[in-house]
Amino acid sequence: MLRDTHVTLAHGGGGQAMRDLIEEVFTAVFAPPGMEDQARLEDPRLTVPGARLAMTTDGFVVTPIEFPGGDIGKIAVCGTINDLAVGGAEPLWLSAAFIIEEGCEVALLRRVVASMAAEAQAAGVRIVTGDTKVVGRGAADGLFVTTTGVGVIPPGRDLAAGRIRPGDVAIVNGPLGDHGAAILAARGDLALSTDLRSDCAALGHLMEAVLAAAPGVRAARDATRGGLAAALNEMAGAAGVGIEIDEAVLPLRAEVRGLCEILGLDPLYLANEGTLVLFVPPEEAPAALAAMQARPEGAGAAIIGRATETRPGRVEMQTLFGGRRIVDMLVGEQLPRIC
Amino acid sequence: MLRDTHVTLAHGGGGQAMRDLIEEVFTAVFAPPGMEDQARLEDPRLTVPGARLAMTTDGFVVTPIEFPGGDIGKIAVCGTINDLAVGGAEPLWLSAAFIIEEGCEVALLRRVVASMAAEAQAAGVRIVTGDTKVVGRGAADGLFVTTTGVGVIPPGRDLAAGRIRPGDVAIVNGPLGDHGAAILAARGDLALSTDLRSDCAALGHLMEAVLAAAPGVRAARDATRGGLAAALNEMAGAAGVGIEIDEAVLPLRAEVRGLCEILGLDPLYLANEGTLVLFVPPEEAPAALAAMQARPEGAGAAIIGRATETRPGRVEMQTLFGGRRIVDMLVGEQLPRIC
Structure with missing residues (x-):
């Protein structure tokens, strides 16, 4: 059980505190498939002859973390979906990696995660795998999020x-x-x-x-x-x-x-x-x-x-x-x- | 042409300075396929009936950035390959997203990128897409790297x-x-x-x-x-x-x-x-x-x-x-x- 209201260095250490943070704040909401170190994924669109896989990544460092119309989580999900979509790819899966400054409010993390989950669901995309790292005060600015997206480009489509x-x-x-x-x-x-x-x-x-x-x-x-x-x-x-x-x-x-x-x-x-x-x-x-x-x-x-x-x-x-x-x-x- | 010896905020701004940094320091070395916003990828192993796609991500914040036996780039490439490999996946492609603190030495970036490229090549993996963001002094600690890996799990293999x-x-x-x-x-x-x-x-x-x-x-x-x-x-x-x-x-x-x-x-x-x-x-x-x-x-x-x-x-x-x-x-x- 996660009792802390703020993230500490222990939450990045690979031990029980990290597991509590990840399970309660992230995987409870994203519900990724399986609990191995990697997501294992299948989609029939990927095996259609001539289909191609699209892959894109973006780091997000926006300040303020929450702003009218969105937050760093919403922008991370939308931005990566859009990089896939403008190339003609149908977005399928996202990964999300969080770099958290010590002292970050757990409540803020929860809001960002909820925002990501809602946006992904509306877009028909799943957040399938992730990572969290914690750095000391002053070594980052609140919260950085890096999302990577994988999608499928149907055969014959070639936007360029x-x-x-x-x-x-x-x-x-x-x-x-x-x-x-x-x-x-x-x-x-x-x-x-x-x-x-x-x-x-x-x-x-x-x-x-x-x-x-x-x-x-x-x-x-x-x-x-x-x-x-x-x-x-x-x-x-x-x-x-x-x-x-x-x-x-x-x-x-x-x-x-x-x-x-x-x-x-x-x-x-x-x-x-x-x-x-x-x-x-x-x-x-x-x-x-x-x-x-x-x-x-x-x-x-x-x-x-x-x-x-x-x-x-x-x-x-x-x-x-x-x-x-x-x-x-x-x-x-x-x-x-x-x- | 990139003349700067240190990264400035302009290198993260989406303009010409960013393009110079990306083209000279990153894409010249990683040589990703195509220049669209996304990598477009094919591998016959992905379309074998019963094959699954594996996806994993990790943020790297190691300090010091360079250490005996490696640096943040080598660890980012190896760590993500290993997360794929231990699940039985053959690693295929990586993305790499960089969050750079203003003032970071361009020479350091070049060493990290060279190290990533060498490690990826030895592992038979391609770095196919990436992103760079620059934050002001004190808003990050030198350099953070987030890598995401995609691989293929051959049919019938199910490590868990x-x-x-x-x-x-x-x-x-x-x-x-x-x-x-x-x-x-x-x-x-x-x-x-x-x-x-x-x-x-x-x-x-x-x-x-x-x-x-x-x-x-x-x-x-x-x-x-x-x-x-x-x-x-x-x-x-x-x-x-x-x-x-x-x-x-x-x-x-x-x-x-x-x-x-x-x-x-x-x-x-x-x-x-x-x-x-x-x-x-x-x-x-x-x-x-x-x-x-x-x-x-x-x-x-x-x-x-x-x-x-x-x-x-x-x-x-x-x-x-x-x-x-x-x-x-x-x-x-x-x-x-x-x-």
Whole structure:
């Protein structure tokens, strides 16, 4: 029985205290299959001829650990699911590794774990294996979570940035920058009172709906660190195409626009955690857009631009004032520890 | 081009600086397949009817980051391979996620990455995907690495602690406690000059050799945090058997024995990073032992005890002095941040 209210170094030591923490806080909620050192897994989709296994990993160090619209656990589950989904993979299984600073509240851990379990269940994914380590005070900042996801790419599906062709249409599923803006506001350094919430959401079901409606989708990316600008630059570079977007049609909440104006931030570089951009041949764009808009996480979907033959590797924006500007990648980022 | 000698927050920001760090330090060495957000993988062994996928994850926070016999990268690769191998899985792919403290030397990162790549290659495993995050000074301790491993369990193979039966023989592949003792000495708090080296090693090839020679192996565990004592207690509990070991035959280096005597430590609880314990029916014990001894990482293999019907769930040791004592699990551990 775990009686402690705070995590101590003993909880990381491999002994009875660690077992109590793991069993009560983690495995009681995640209910992983079996109790060996590894999960042992089967899924008939993996053995279909031509199916491929997708694997991705992400470490999460977001501060604050809990914020409007999510917490480090929700973001870890959603972020890893999204990395699988934008590649056309159906997410199957997640691992979760926790690095905990001595003194971390057990109640906080329980909330994070509950949030992960709920998000995984909604996405139809299982958290099948995990690990906990404890480090002394000052050797970490509260809690870090690393999730790894395994999924299956059905035969014949091959989303890749390199497949984008001039003329393809760029679509996003919703407003830009909500996550970055919400984190910034939640840090409390600014005396701003806002209703901003992170867009943190799992996009596996959305991607499946889009791919069913528009099987010709070329590529998708979730616009996390570095924002939409980083995702588009990476895609332009990989495909050797130019990308033009139109500022007038970029979906943006009034609160995010306002925050950016006050602080001199550019929403194109703000991180998102439930926002993807995809490219689709023009004839399939209406179907892709409609499939997105039919789902809550795509309700704010919009066509934002297209791939061009001119200026390969470059992203340009038609501004509100009728000018054009290059949307470059930042060297660093506007905000550290956004995810 | 990466010109910096130390990691800054900009290297975690999702922009050009991050891309430079990732491309030069990580992907140039790991050479993952493709440049999408996810690895896309195929292996014919995964589609054999009855094959199962094995998945395991571990976070590594060992201090010091480099120590005699290894570093955090080697231990991360070996530890995850071993968690797969002791379950009977053939390791296939690893992910690696790095949480880096601002100010970490780029040269240190390069050494850790080189060490991971070398160890993975020797084990026949590929590091296929990864992630880096940077946190400010004081928000982490140098470098944390989380690895996740995926492997395949061939059809019909089912190692599990619950399968151990009274009469089964316990075998370890080499001396106990080398890793814990080497880390303790490397921390330099003791004015001890020793030749101790961590036993850090990947045991995938060893397990395959043992399973070929002794297909009846019931279960195996790597004796990491909590040492041999934790591994045996866990196995005794899962199988509902007693376990008896004999102190006189436990393989132990003179230096480790000496260090334990000076410091009042018990080598049964010292962590290992290349040491496993397995249980095998008595008629297959000679073959399993010989298969281990034929390999360098099993050269010091020894039969150390057996499972019994008496005292289910308990581990007992016949001591050097002819007495018996219970080998319990510790509540915490003797040393924090051992892996």
